[in-house]
Amino acid sequence: MRSRSGIVFLLISLVIPSFLSAQERYDELRSRMVEEQLVERGITDDRVLGAMSKIERHLFIPAAFRCRAYEDYPVSIEEGQTISQPYIVALMTELLRLKPGMKVLEIGTGSGYQAAVLAEIVEEVYTIELIESLVVCSDSLFDLLGYDNIHTRHGDGYMGWEEHAPYDAIIVTCAPSDIPEPLTRQLKEGGRMVIPVGDTIIQDLVLLRKRMGKLRRTKIAPVMFVPMKSSDGKRY
Ligand code: SAH
Numbered sequence: 001m002r003s004r005s006g007i008v009f010l011l012i013s014l015v016i017p018s019f020l021s022a023q024e025r026y027d028e029l030r031s032r033m034v035e036e037q038l039v040e041r042g043i044t045d046d047r048v049l050g051a052m053s054k055i056e057r058h059l060f061i062p063a064a065f066r067c068r069a070y071e072d073y074p075v076s077i078e079e080g081q082t083i084s085q086p087y088i089v090a091l092m093t094e095l096l097r098l099k100p101g102m103k104v105l106e107i108g109t110g111s112g113y114q115a116a117v118l119a120e121i122v123e124e125v126y127t128i129e130l131i132e133s134l135v136v137c138s139d140s141l142f143d144l145l146g147y148d149n150i151h152t153r154h155g156d157g158y159m160g161w162e163e164h165a166p167y168d169a170i171i172v173t174c175a176p177s178d179i180p181e182p183l184t185r186q187l188k189e190g191g192r193m194v195i196p197v198g199d200t201i202i203q204d205l206v207l208l209r210k211r212m213g214k215l216r217r218t219k220i221a222p223v224m225f226v227p228m229k230s231s232d233g234k235r236y
Pocket residue numbers: 081082083084107108109110111112113114115128129130131134155156157158173174226227228229230
């Protein structure tokens with residue numbers, strides 16, 4: 001008969017190699033994602049490329065869809081919401097021209113992946129999510145991964161987060177039909193905001209720059225985001 005320690009050893013030796021190979025496989029998929037989806041399409045900001053090379057995107061995705069974590073598409077998360085395609089995450093982050101020491105506001109925490117990308121680059125990230133179960137999940141993941149510079153809040157992000165304003169940059173990952181005025185007010189002079197705008201399935205990704213109190217607006221690309229909603233479920 002095998003001793004108990006012999007069985008434990010056998011189990012460990014079976015589990016560890018298969019765990020390592022899954023980890024290595026994810027690492028390889030991630031470096032391919034960065035090279036083929038980001039670098040080859042023109043993303044050049046080293047801070048963005050570094051963050052997306054480092055963050056284990058599959059940890060932010062429910063088990064059923066995890067195998068698709070590094071593909072060139074948006075992926076379903078809980079509650080009928082989606083995590084954006086990696087290229088769109090990279091493009092929006094690059095457009096903000098982030099630097100260490102900055103303070104950023106995100107509307108639409110979702111899985112928490114975009115917030116983690118921001119948190120790798122800047123000093124403080126404030127992120128608001130309408131659906132409570134998503135806040136609970138992302139919050140515990142941030143704790144587990146040691147992101148103590150991400151501050152979450154359950155609520156309607158249309159109004160922004162006045163208490164910590166003004167922000168160097170604002171990123172909105174759900175689409176209102178018009179740009180929310182409270183967000184433009186909470187943007188610092190010289191600050192940048194990226195936001196999908198439109199009330200149809202396809203919206204315009206818009207970059208706003210605040211100069212001498214005025215907003216300069218540039219259309220970047222057509223995108224598809226879930227609508228921004230109020231607490232009673234109505235579209236903004
Ligand atoms: N940035 C996310 C993707 C978010 S999907 C990620 O990296 O995974 C868009 C999210 O916006 C959804 O989770 C949705 O619940 C949320 N949302 C919609 N309207 C909102 C509102 N008014 N305030 C805050 N979040 C909102």
